Amino acid sequence: MTTIPTRTEPPIELDAFLARCLGRVDLMECMLTSFRAGIHADCQQLQEAVASRDLERIAQLAHKVKGASATVAAKPLSQIAAQFEDVARFGDPNQISDCATELFHELDRVERMIASVAGTEASQSEEEVAS
Amino acid sequence: MTQGNDHAPKILVVDDDPLCRDMLQAVLTDMGFVVDTAEDGQTAYEMVCFGDFRIVISDWQMPGMSGIELCEKLRSRRLGEYVYIILLSALGGTENLVRGLQAGADDFLSKPFDPVELHVRLNTARRIVSLENRDLIVFSMAKLAESRDSDTGAHLERMREYSRLLAQELSRTPKYENEIDSDFIRAIFLTSPLHDIGKVGIPDHILLKPGKLTPEEFEIMKQHVTIGCQTLDAAYTACPSAEYLRLARDIAATHHEKFDGTGYPHGLRGTEIPLCGRIVALADVYDALTTKRVYKDAMPHQQARKIIVESRGTHFDPDIVDAFLRQEDAFQEVRRKLDDDHAFGSSLPPVVTPANNPQLLFPSNTLV
Numbered sequence: 001m002t003t004i005p006t007r008t009e010p011p012i013e014l015d016a017f018l019a020r021c022l023g024r025v026d027l028m029e030c031m032l033t034s035f036r037a038g039i040h041a042d043c044q045q046l047q048e049a050v051a052s053r054d055l056e057r058i059a060q061l062a063h064k065v066k067g068a069s070a071t072v073a074a075k076p077l078s079q080i081a082a083q084f085e086d087v088a089r090f091g092d093p094n095q096i097s098d099c100a101t102e103l104f105h106e107l108d109r110v111e112r113m114i115a116s117v118a119g120t121e122a123s124q125s126e127e128e129v130a131s
Numbered sequence: 132m133t134q135g136n137d138h139a140p141k142i143l144v145v146d147d148d149p150l151c152r153d154m155l156q157a158v159l160t161d162m163g164f165v166v167d168t169a170e171d172g173q174t175a176y177e178m179v180c181f182g183d184f185r186i187v188i189s190d191w192q193m194p195g196m197s198g199i200e201l202c203e204k205l206r207s208r209r210l211g212e213y214v215y216i217i218l219l220s221a222l223g224g225t226e227n228l229v230r231g232l233q234a235g236a237d238d239f240l241s242k243p244f245d246p247v248e249l250h251v252r253l254n255t256a257r258r259i260v261s262l263e264n265r266d267l268i269v270f271s272m273a274k275l276a277e278s279r280d281s282d283t284g285a286h287l288e289r290m291r292e293y294s295r296l297l298a299q300e301l302s303r304t305p306k307y308e309n310e311i312d313s314d315f316i317r318a319i320f321l322t323s324p325l326h327d328i329g330k331v332g333i334p335d336h337i338l339l340k341p342g343k344l345t346p347e348e349f350e351i352m353k354q355h356v357t358i359g360c361q362t363l364d365a366a367y368t369a370c371p372s373a374e375y376l377r378l379a380r381d382i383a384a385t386h387h388e389k390f391d392g393t394g395y396p397h398g399l400r401g402t403e404i405p406l407c408g409r410i411v412a413l414a415d416v417y418d419a420l421t422t423k424r425v426y427k428d429a430m431p432h433q434q435a436r437k438i439i440v441e442s443r444g445t446h447f448d449p450d451i452v453d454a455f456l457r458q459e460d461a462f463q464e465v466r467r468k469l470d471d472d473h474a475f476g477s478s479l480p481p482v483v484t485p486a487n488n489p490q491l492l493f494p495s496n497t498l499v
Binding site: 019030031034038 | 157158
């Protein structure tokens with residue numbers, strides 16, 4: 001088992017993503033919610049594909065994760081998914097487990113960031129209501 | 132970044148990734164565009180054929196029909212309007228660029244998209260598609276030609292609807308399903324109003340003569356077919372990529388031919404007459420029979436139907452008469468909606484002229 005490198009960069013570049021949403025916070029939140037729901041389903045299927053060593057399916061799902069995470073400016077996750085796709089298509093199948101571990105670890109960071117964004121927005125809304 | 136959407140071309144976003152699809156739709160809508168989405172290439176192709184999309188933004192890699200295959204399929208349509216295609220992909224490199232261009236893509240956008248870049252590229256797309264404001268120009272030409280004629284009211288609007296109904300009905304039959312596709316249907320709707328454009332070359336004293344034409348005058352009158360054919364043929368020669376001009380030329384040249392070979396100008400018979408000409412011939416006559424003129428009342432549908440059925444195999448192609456009979460309710464509905472008191476879709480007001488000539492209004496000149 002390889003050690004997962006510690007990443008210091010933010011899991012989502014929120015400023016870049018907000019700019020892509022034309023500065024609309026409501027659209028950004030909506031897209032992050034959709035992303036979270038979609039990525040959950042994809043990653044569940046990815047786990048199943050990894051368990052059954054279905055390389056074609058792994059490549060397809062990694063490709064999906066790569067695209068979706070790039071859309072929400074989750075760059076590290078997108079890069080890991082791209083490597084995972086490459087390994088599934090052309091690399092050493094023995095690296096599949098390590099790739100999966102790294103991807104799920106990064107996904108966890110992304111999820112925590114989305115939760116914190118939602119929490120920040122929620123508390124801001126509460127403050128607005130209170131004031 | 133929002134802009135008015137009065138003349139914004141409709142955009143179709145094609146991507147199997149729902150997040151990217153929704154994101155593009157939201158951003159483009161915010162920019163003022165009218166946007167629809169498709170999740171695969173085949174659905175997108177059908178939406179383009181049956182819709183009025185002028186810009187397609189498609190993902191490159193999709194399950195089933197890829198973005199490249201969608202491009203190639205859209206470019207293989209012979210009669211369709213030009214659709215501006217932007218391929219969206221994370222793929223880079225000259226090889227992919229060349230492959231996309233060969234397939235017929237107009238532009239490329241990298242994923243994830245940058246909204247400023249997207250906006251700039253769409254402005255280019257808008258400029259390109261606005262150069263081909265074909266429908267308006269074609270219909271304006273037809274209305275201009277018609278304006279010299281007698282009070283034919285919404286004749287062009289009705290007959291293009293009738294032509295479309297007949298083409299649609301025929302396309303559902305095994306004999307014509309491979310000959311008539313959605314592009315043909317759209318093109319006949321677009322070009323059938325040009326059938327009498329040659330009348331611009333007929334002198335007023337004949338075109339507007341209130342009484343019956345002498346045989347010599349009628350010979351001159353018949354020249355409108357040749358004039359129309361030559362005009363549209365010159366346009367087609369100048370712009371051979373505009374296939375719809377070929378269809379317009381064939382309609383102008385042959386809509387007075389008769390199935391039994393007794394029509395003019397060439398006495399073509401049966402399938403020597405192009406299908407578009409056979410279709411428009413019936414549409415034109417039905418409208419002439421069922422609408423009011425100064426010298427006559429509108430004929431009831433049943434009476435016009437009887438004449439058309441009696442002309443099955445002589446004046447008209449039997450297959451087209453049969454299609455008419457299957458669509459007669461729809462014909463009556465068009466007639467009701469587009470009667471001359473409630474015409475719509477006319478881009479130019481009708482010009483009222485003092486004289487009327489029955490021989491001009493009845494295409495065959497024998498049914499009067």
